[in-house]
Amino acid sequence: MSEHLEVTKTTPLEFVYALLGGLFAPGLAIVMIVLLAVGIQMRQVDNATASESDQVVRNRIKPYGVSLAVDPNVPKVEMTGEQVYNEVCTSCHGSGALQSPKFKDSAAWGKRLGQGYDTLLLHALKGIRQMPARGGEPDLTDMEVARAMVYMTNAAGASFEPVLAKERVLSAAELARGQSVYTAKCASCHDSGMTGAQKLNDTAAWTGLIKEGKDALYAAAINGSFGGPAKGGDLTLADADVKLAVDYMVAQAKTAIDAAKTATAKK
Ligand code: HEC
Ligand code: HEC
Numbered sequence: 001m002s003e004h005l006e007v008t009k010t011t012p013l014e015f016v017y018a019l020l021g022g023l024f025a026p027g028l029a030i031v032m033i034v035l036l037a038v039g040i041q042m043r044q045v046d047n048a049t050a051s052e053s054d055q056v057v058r059n060r061i062k063p064y065g066v067s068l069a070v071d072p073n074v075p076k077v078e079m080t081g082e083q084v085y086n087e088v089c090t091s092c093h094g095s096g097a098l099q100s101p102k103f104k105d106s107a108a109w110g111k112r113l114g115q116g117y118d119t120l121l122l123h124a125l126k127g128i129r130q131m132p133a134r135g136g137e138p139d140l141t142d143m144e145v146a147r148a149m150v151y152m153t154n155a156a157g158a159s160f161e162p163v164l165a166k167e168r169v170l171s172a173a174e175l176a177r178g179q180s181v182y183t184a185k186c187a188s189c190h191d192s193g194m195t196g197a198q199k200l201n202d203t204a205a206w207t208g209l210i211k212e213g214k215d216a217l218y219a220a221a222i223n224g225s226f227g228g229p230a231k232g233g234d235l236t237l238a239d240a241d242v243k244l245a246v247d248y249m250v251a252q253a254k255t256a257i258d259a260a261k262t263a264t265a266k267k
Contacts, residue, residue, distance in 0.1 A: 081151030081162065084144050088135040093152060098130040101156070109156035117160050124149040170247055178248030181241045185232040190249065196227050203260045206253035214250065221246045 010018075079087065085103075096102035101109045112120065124145050127133035134140045135148070146162040153160055170178075182190070189197035198205040209217060221242050224230035231237040232245075 078141065079144050079147075081144075081147030081149075084135075084140060084148035085151050088137045088140065089148050089152060092131075092135075100131065103152060104155050106157045109153060109158075113153060113156065113158045120153060121146055121149055121164075170251070174244055175248055175251060177241070178244035178246075178251075181237070181245040182248050185234050185237060186245050186249070189228075189232075200249055200252040201256045203253070203257045206250070207257060210250060210253065210257075214246070217246050217250065218243050 085093070090103070092098055092100040093103050096105070096108070101112060123131060125134060125142060134145050140148075142164050143162065146164060150158075150160045150162040189195060190200060193199040193202070198209065200206070218239075220228060222231060222239055231242050
């Protein structure tokens with residue numbers, strides 16, 4: 001048998017292709033590198049113009065409350081109400097621009113104060129008519145907006161305390177629903193403390209848990225936490241029911257915590 005792997009003869013045409021390929025491939029590579037470099041340069045130029053036009057936009061809208069106070073590169077430090085007012089709110093409220101109630105103008109604020117703290121805070125956070133949400137500065141925290149709102153309203157005669165929305169009070173029906181979900185789906189572990197589940201009368205554990213806030217507890221109960229199964233192990237449970245069960249647990253734990261406090265106070 002003759003050799004199967006016999007090398008086929010190179011035709012003159014193939015020879016030319018190979019030659020051209022050998023000559024041009026490095027050339028092509030060089031051209032591409034140059035194009036890449038130019039491309040990078042161009043993009044930098046683009047960036048510069050983009051930030052320039054950004055600056056133009058910022059300048060254009062500056063009188064309407066875009067502040068330089070919030071630099072995203074600087075770690076966030078909570079500002080006082082006065083600071084927020086001076087950085088953000090004063091651009092309108094200092095002069096009464098856009099018919100905003102002017103700082104210290106108790107006549108302009110008078111009727112508005114009557115709406116009450118919660119409504120005023122809601123409007124400061126969400127905006128109302130020409131009043132932009134958070135005064136147009138989305139990076140302000142709820143508390144900073146609340147402090148600035150209180151700083152302004154108190155200067156116009158109110159006597160508010162900056163607090164965030166109070167926790168919703170549960171109806172008796174909601175608590176009852178929470179209790180029945182708890183009894184059916186959660187008590188097996190949380191009554192006994194099985195596998196490390198926090199018992200409702202474990203005041204130390206619940207004092208810590210309550211500090212995490214309801215939202216964190218809801219999330220832990222719905223998605224599961226270390227050792228705590230998602231939805232108590234019953235994924236058919238509605239989120240709303242799991243939340244009510246958590247509400248019930250927190251209410252029970254708070255009762256236990258209060259009872260422990262009065263007990264130590266009596267001693
Ligand atoms: C772009 C201008 C502008 C800026 C900046 C601004 N406000 Fe206002 N604000 C207004 C206007 C306009 C109104 C009146 C809205 C209306 O009732 O029609 C108003 C009204 C309010 C009211 C009264 C709402 C009510 O229900 O009567 C509060 C409170 C308020 N602003 C808080 C703030 C706070 C706090 C800041 C700063 C974080 C701020 N504003 C920044 C324009 C501004
Ligand atoms: C099979 C046992 C078991 C059942 C059933 C169970 N849990 Fe838990 N749960 C645990 C354990 C264990 C932990 C402690 C996890 C840990 O150490 O953080 C826990 C923790 C929690 C926590 C605190 C989360 C945290 O941040 O630590 C909440 C809230 C909670 N469970 C709610 C529920 C609710 C609501 C139900 C019923 C729908 C339920 N659990 C049913 C075992 C259970």
